[in-house]
Amino acid sequence: MAVIKVRNTDEIISGEENVKEFLLNQKVLYEHWDITKLPAELHGRCQINDEEKQTVIDTFESEIKSLAERRGYGSWDVVALSEATPNIEELLKKFEQVHTHTEDEVRAITAGHGIFIIKGSDDTGYFDVELEPGDVISVPEGNPHFFTLMEDKQVVAVRLFIDSTGWVAHPFKDPEFQQS
Numbered sequence: 001m002a003v004i005k006v007r008n009t010d011e012i013i014s015g016e017e018n019v020k021e022f023l024l025n026q027k028v029l030y031e032h033w034d035i036t037k038l039p040a041e042l043h044g045r046c047q048i049n050d051e052e053k054q055t056v057i058d059t060f061e062s063e064i065k066s067l068a069e070r071r072g073y074g075s076w077d078v079v080a081l082s083e084a085t086p087n088i089e090e091l092l093k094k095f096e097q098v099h100t101h102t103e104d105e106v107r108a109i110t111a112g113h114g115i116f117i118i119k120g121s122d123d124t125g126y127f128d129v130e131l132e133p134g135d136v137i138s139v140p141e142g143n144p145h146f147f148t149l150m151e152d153k154q155v156v157a158v159r160l161f162i163d164s165t166g167w168v169a170h171p172f173k174d175p176e177f178q179q180s
């Protein structure tokens with residue numbers, strides 16, 4: 001289950017209901033998929049081939065279709081990042097810049113871990129959402145954020161797009177943001 005850390009206060013929020021309530025107040029969608037549906041050989045594995053990525057999509061077809069119907073996504077894919085990914089260190093540096101998109105950014109973690117750093121309401125400020133397999137999150141359009149990996153440096157995530165051709169990161173310069 002996701003864990004939240006509020007940067008300004010060091011407050012930690014855990015437990016499904018608390019996490020959901022906090023994120024709902026910040027207009028961030030949070031859901032959870034039953035990760036035990038995934039075939040055993042894919043549990044925790046982040047170096048996967050195209051066929052295995054398709055298995056991830058097939059396994060969670062009903063969850064993906066449900067999100068797509070409710071929120072208007074027209075396409076989806078699976079991204080896998082690990083130490084085997086070429087230029088992973090450079091990629092991570094590029095990731096760690098606050099930016100916005102013109103559509104929401106939805107990620108469902110199916111292996112490894114990821115962390116979203118999100119700009120909350122004025123009285124909350126930036127907060128980190130640490131994600132584990134089964135966690136599904138969507139950052140609202142226009143909301144400053146970035147996504148990066150955690151200590152295990154690996155993740156598999158389903159991404160859903162309204163219009164993948166228009167999915168571009170717009171840098172967001174923010175004097176309030178402090179690197180952790």
Ligand SMILES: [Fe+2]
Binds near residue numbers: 145146
């Ligand atoms: Fe983004």
